[in-house]
Amino acid sequence: MSFLRIDAVSKSFGANTVVQKFDLSIRKGEFVSLLGPSGCGKTTVLRMVAGFETPSSGAIVIDGQDVTNLPPNRRRIGMVFQAYALFPNMSVFDNVAFGLKIAGMAKAEIGARVTEMLKLIGLGHLADRYPYQMSGGQQQRVALARALAPKPQVLLLDEPLSALDAKIRTSLREEIRQIQQQLGxxxxxxxxxxxxxxxISDRIVVMNGGRAEQVGTPFEIYNRPATRFVASFIGTLSLLEGEAMGDGQMDVAGQKIAVTDLRGAPGTPVTLALRPEALSLVPSAERANTLQGEIEAVQFLGSVVRMRVRMGANVLLLDAFNSPAAPPPLRGETVSLHFAPGDGQILDQPLAVAAE
Known part of the structure; x- marks a missing residue:
């Protein structure tokens, strides 16, 4: 059952429509990410849920209550911003306590709640410090504790990790997910x-041009992209251009391969999407498809070696685990790539015609 519903919400600024009939239902306790390039409308959706923007049309419902026109302070929303937005003249304790004081909570209750929140984020020993005395990761933890202190119904996170370095981002996102699951x-x-x-997501909404291109679990989004945009935006992808040959066969630069669920009539242009990890230099019974090409470039990425293989106008990327005992092929070398018929996905394919 949906706890938070965004029903056909649109938002326009003058003649510019930034969100178009956006629909999303979120279960209680679910962690949903809005993912997309800059300008796709994801932050505008978040701001409408928070109450900082009013939808031009549509409705937002939280726990059965229509909050579309309610101000932010009446929505029981906790929000963590990209900029930490901590009060520089307040200690960590007072920053976390700020919302509780505004709500009129008793002093003893405030003390207990702030202590609980600082313990949750592992910063109880820094309660008397000021923001300028803390690292970026510590400041963002304080911002999270401040958002959670009033016990909101919904937590909104607007790119909270983008200002941090890569190592801290990785550890902090894991902490955020752990805290979210702990609190439900x-x-x-x-x-x-x-x-x-x-x-870290239960589900992902991939956005493009103010619309939801696809909603699904991380596994579904990565392995079964619904559109060409999702396929190209999520992860690294190779696109093979060819023609359908009938009987589930596809012609790629004069080489024939089998493709699962290929519906195009013979001669129809076909685009097959393949992930680098689906390809192998080693043949096997499962990898019935074989394509030959020339190594164009080899990149050493630590535990993984990425090879770029050219086949006429097509280029395929292949990832192989680094092995000191087996150096990768050299540039200019001809290689055979192997993959299973079900490892690729046909993009922009016409719907199957139902039998009469």
Whole structure:
């Protein structure tokens, strides 16, 4: 059952429509990420849920209550911004206590709640410090504790990790997910970072041009993209251009391969999407498809070696685990790539015609 519903919400600024008939239902305790490039409308959706923007049309419902026109202070929303937005003249304790004081909570209750929140984020020993005396990661933890202190119904996170370095981002996103699961709070997380969304979300909404291109689990979004945009935006992808040959066969630069669920009539242009990890230099019974090409470039990425292989107008990327005992092929070398018929996905394919 939906705890938070965004029903056909649109938002326009003058003649510019930034969100178009956006629909989303979120279960209680679910962690949902809005993922997309800059300007896709994800932050505007978040701001409408928070009450900082009013939808031009549509409705927002939280726990059965229509909050579309309610001001932010009446929505029981906790929000963490990209900029930490901490009060520089207040201690960590007072920053976390701020919302509780505004709500008129008793002093003893405030003390107990702030202590609980600082313990939750592991910063109880820094209660008397000021923001300028703390690292960026510590400041963002304080901002999270301040958002959670009033016990909101929904937690909104607007790219809270983008100002941090890579190592801290990784550890902090894991902490955020752990705290969210511990509290069971319904959460919307806005990011343009695919790895962040894939690693911590229950579901992901991939946005483009103010619309939801696809909604699904990280597994579904990565392995079964619904549109060409999702396929190209999520992860690294190779696109093979060819023609359908009938009987589930596809012609790629004069080489024939089998493709699962290929519906195009013979001669129809076909685009097959393949992830680098689906390809192998080693043949096997499962990898029935074989394509030959020439190594164009080899990149050493630590535990993974990425090879770029050219086949006429097509280029395929292949990822192989680094092995000191087996150096990768050299540039200019001809290689055979192997993959299973079900490892690729046909993009922009016409719907199957139902039998009469």
């Amino acid at each position: 709070i319904t959460t919307i997380f806005v990011t343009h970072d695919q790895e962040e969304a894939l690693s």
